[in-house]
Amino acid sequence: MADVVELCAQLVRFDTTNRGHGDSEGEREAAEFVAGVLSEAGIEPKILESAPRRANVLARVPGTDPALPPLLIQGHLDVVPADPVDWSVHPFSGEVRDGFLWGRGTVDMKDFCAMVLSLLSDGLRPRRELVLAFVADEEDRGEWGAHWLAAEHREFFDGCAAAISETGGYTYHAPAADGRTVRLYPVGTAERxxxxxxxxxxxxxxxxxxxxxxxxxxxxxxxxxxxxxxxWPVHLTPTVEAFLRRAGEALGVSVDLSDVDGTLARLGPAAALVENAVRNxxxxxxxxxxxxxxxxxxxxxxxxxxxxxxxxxxxxxxxxxxxxxxxxxxxxxxxxPPVQAPVDSPWFEAMAAALRAEDPEAVVVPFCMGGGTDAKAFSPLGINCYGFAPLWVPEGYPYNAMAHGVDERVPVEGLRFGKRVLGHLLSSV
Incomplete structure (x- = not known):
């Protein structure tokens, strides 16, 4: 079996820093590593360079039910800069310490890439065909990665009904009105x-x-x-409205859609998940x-x-x-343009079921990202794009400060939890 923690550590050790405006270390070595893992798992990958060293890996994994449309799994291999002077450990060390794997990209998003690779190395038999895309340049404009692939190799994604990638499926510990702590799991169904x-x-x-x-x-x-x-006035999308209703019910908070600001105040810390998505x-x-x-x-x-x-x-x-x-x-x-996928769909329900299989008390809610991901490249192809990179995190862990932050790190047990959840989804959906 391929240990997800070690795979993630190996990915972190490739310096794939993207400084923007074409200034990048490049993803070539990381892409070759990914392709090697896939080849050892009996999967035939191909590496496509959009420019020298700007490497993308594509592959297909057959499903047990060929009648089902494929699912796209896409993740990026590049990371934002990290200055070693600011860090407690070297940002490209991939060091395990105090129950965490440390390094740039551990949360954004080499953890998800490692989960996928680990499952396939273990011989996962997905129910439907998987289309894999490990891409370059997400941390800039995607022009050497997802957007280039969608424009120049569009045929590779033909027939994909849905996609999963960052950001969503992580634990968010939220205080309820009666003093309980509720474990919310936001799943991305929209992006501004x-x-x-x-x-x-x-x-x-x-x-x-x-x-x-x-x-x-x-x-x-x-x-x-x-x-x-x-x-800017409140503009309620289906995703945000569903979040407010479901999170409010789980937390025992009254929800008044005619007074969204008041509702956000009553949600307490959970409001951070939605406050940037109620307005332009x-x-x-x-x-x-x-x-x-x-x-x-x-x-x-x-x-x-x-x-x-x-x-x-x-x-x-x-x-x-x-x-x-x-x-x-x-x-x-x-x-x-914005991205929006259906909230009430078999895809969302399957993701919720996969999370509850590992955490029976999980409250799964839809979520609109205030920023953006490579979903913006694939959504125009007619693919429903979801943010689902499952990860268990302990209470007090500052998840939102990890991506692009100093001392980025991911819980070791969180990686293993995420791999199991992803395995449930891909085996059943």
Whole structure:
């Protein structure tokens, strides 16, 4: 049997740092390792490079019921940077200490990749065919990974009915109204879309000492103030509404969908799972204007990080245009629409059953990610994408601080729990 902890440690030891904008160590060695594990399990992989060292691994695993449509399992091999100076252990050591496996990528998301590889190494016989994609570049824009595969090798994913990947299926310990601790397991059924925008204000150039009522910098600052001060209205998606109802019932909290902010307050710590998914957001993050202090420039620019809920894009962009005003125009730097999969579906029920097989007291709830994943590449292919990378975590473990954080680590027993849950799902779904 292939130990999931050791497999994860080996993956962590490959430095697959992705600094963005094409600056990457590359995934080649990690991809070769993955391909080797699959080959030893009797599965025929292929490595596809979208650019030198930007490697992706694809494979298919036959199911016991060939009449069923395939399930896509996709995970990324790249990780965000980690400075060893900041860490208690070297971030690429894959060290086991105090019941945890430490290292960059242990939570995001080499743990899930290791679970899949370990199951297949053990001879898993899935009920339906599995399409495997271990990809590059998720930690940037996916252009060398999932989006490239979806565009250039779309035929490989034909027929896939659903997909699983990050983020979801982990333990969230939440206090109930009666003092109990309830174990919620959020499963990702939606993601906010990403719309990174560049906004440009234009005016009349001039001397800094003279009055200028057509100052591009002032036009931009006024527009950004309106954007930052805007209170976005509540927009309830099916996923968020289902989360509020089911989590509220489990925690003994009254849910009033006409007063979402009040409901969030009553949910207590559990509100953190949903608070970023009840509204759209638009955040100014970058500024660029001027070249000399005594010169009023004719152009000033900023960039906005905009996140949009399913079913609300048209209203969001219309609102942004009205807030920017007449002197400012916008353009997309990156635009990836929201993702939404059915909450009430056999897929969701199968994931819930797999979690309850290992934790009978699990309360499984749908969840909308505030950010995004490679699901944005595969969802447009007609694949229902779910966030399901099961993981048991102990109470007090700061799961949300692990991904991209210092001292990223995963519980050893959590990895083994996740592998068992994933085995239940793939054997039955």
């Amino acid at each position: 879309g990403t719309a990174h925008m560049r906004v440009t204000a234009r005016g009349r150039a001039g001397h800094g000492s003279r009055r200028n009522d057509d100052n591009a910098v002032v036009h931009l600052v006024d527009a950004l103030h309106r954007i930052a001060a805007h209170r 957001s638009c955040t100014p993050t970058m500024l660029d204007a001027g070249y000399k202090v005594n010169v009023i420039p004719s152009v000033a620019q900023a960039q906005l990080d905009t996140r949009v809920l399913p079913g609300s894009e048209e209203d969001l962009f219309a609102t942004i245009d009205s807030l920017l005003g007449p002197h400012v125009e916008r353009e997309f730097v990156a635009h990836q």
